[in-house]
Amino acid sequence: MNDIHGGDIYRNRVTCDFSVSVNPLGMPEGSIRAAKQGIMRSGAYPDSLGMELRQALAAKEHVKPEEIVLGNGAAELIYALCYALRPQKAVVTAPSFSEYEAAVTASGGDVLYWDLEEKNDYSLKEEALSFLTEDIDLVFLCNPNNPTGSLTHRSLLLKIAAACEQAGIFFCVDECFLPFLKNEESLTLRQELKSFPHLLILRAFTKIYAMPGLRLGYAMSANRQLLMKLRLSMQPWNTSIPAQMAGLEALKEKDYIRRTRQLLARERAYLCGEMADGLAERIYDSSANYIFFRSRSDLQERLLSDGILIRSCANYRNLSEGFFRIGIRTHEENQKLIESWRKWSSTLRRTETWQNQL
Numbered sequence: 001m002n003d004i005h006g007g008d009i010y011r012n013r014v015t016c017d018f019s020v021s022v023n024p025l026g027m028p029e030g031s032i033r034a035a036k037q038g039i040m041r042s043g044a045y046p047d048s049l050g051m052e053l054r055q056a057l058a059a060k061e062h063v064k065p066e067e068i069v070l071g072n073g074a075a076e077l078i079y080a081l082c083y084a085l086r087p088q089k090a091v092v093t094a095p096s097f098s099e100y101e102a103a104v105t106a107s108g109g110d111v112l113y114w115d116l117e118e119k120n121d122y123s124l125k126e127e128a129l130s131f132l133t134e135d136i137d138l139v140f141l142c143n144p145n146n147p148t149g150s151l152t153h154r155s156l157l158l159k160i161a162a163a164c165e166q167a168g169i170f171f172c173v174d175e176c177f178l179p180f181l182k183n184e185e186s187l188t189l190r191q192e193l194k195s196f197p198h199l200l201i202l203r204a205f206t207k208i209y210a211m212p213g214l215r216l217g218y219a220m221s222a223n224r225q226l227l228m229k230l231r232l233s234m235q236p237w238n239t240s241i242p243a244q245m246a247g248l249e250a251l252k253e254k255d256y257i258r259r260t261r262q263l264l265a266r267e268r269a270y271l272c273g274e275m276a277d278g279l280a281e282r283i284y285d286s287s288a289n290y291i292f293f294r295s296r297s298d299l300q301e302r303l304l305s306d307g308i309l310i311r312s313c314a315n316y317r318n319l320s321e322g323f324f325r326i327g328i329r330t331h332e333e334n335q336k337l338i339e340s341w342r343k344w345s346s347t348l349r350r351t352e353t354w355q356n357q358l
Contacts, residue, residue: 149286
């Protein structure tokens with residue numbers, strides 16, 4: 001495992017960044033204005049408990065403010081959870097977001113892997129329940145999964161939650177990409193928090209509201225003792241005034257999510273149609289705001305020469321060279337990607353034809 005993530009625009013010449021999976025609409029205008037106002041107020045400390053934002057989130061998520069903890073992005077909450085619990089053994093899917101594994105290792109624990117198989121489109125199956133023995137302390141599950149976009153459906157999620165509860169295993173479900181889906185409410189486990197005290201749900205403003213640079217996430221659980229441990233595992237004032245104010249404004253948006261989902265459906269169809277026409281070797285069934293596929297192993301380098309950055313998934317456990325992920329962007333950006341890709345594909349085909357004729 002290494003620490004390469006998407007979004008490395010600081011060491012590459014990038015004009016279009018497809019390596020990250022954030023909302024192509026960009027940060028809501030109200031959030032931008034609020035963040036600017038927050039900078040002007042930053043001569044004071046932020047509210048270390050973030051009460052106003054937690055109350056707004058509680059109303060949106062139909063939970064109590066006391067059942068929410070704010071984080072400096074979901075990543076901070078992942079590490080805080082591991083520092084709070086100090087799991088000796090934890091289970092993660094492979095492939096999945098590398099910070100689960102990194103956080104467990106940093107806190108001194110060992111990682112076991114639910115290996116996801118290509119023949120199953122990298123989706124989790126019921127056989128995974130056999131992993132949930134009493135010597136396991138923590139389970140991480142990203143739904144939809146990153147980078148594959150595969151969904152774990154509610155029936156299996158409930159079985160995993162029940163098995164974890166019975167064995168005393170903490171179950172952390174990362175739902176950061178779930179708001180991009182029209183059927184979000186039928187997939188979230190939010191309404192099950194009271195039934196499963198060992199359940200913790202992660203969400204973030206990062207992806208759905210396109211504010212990765214502001215760093216704002218939150219965890220939800222009915223287990224207040226667990227949430228207290230989380231708070232004690234993080235520094236005070238971990239979410240800034242600009243971040244909290246931008247988050248508050250984002251929650252007031254009425255039409256933003258609907259427009260996001262419409263754009264993603266339209267542009268997914270466009271991209272997948274173009275990619276299936278001689279570009280990608282295989283396109284996997286992704287439910288999130290990104291597309292997971294297999295292509296030539298040098299695709300990232302070739303597109304980057306045109307200033308287009310995509311996410312190589314070669315550093316994910318259980319994947320290899322030739323696996324990629326692209327975030328779905330605006331139509332103009334998506335057209336630029338396809339044009340560059342077709343240019344390189346045509347050049348390579350001509351070269352291969354010429355070589356075969358020698």
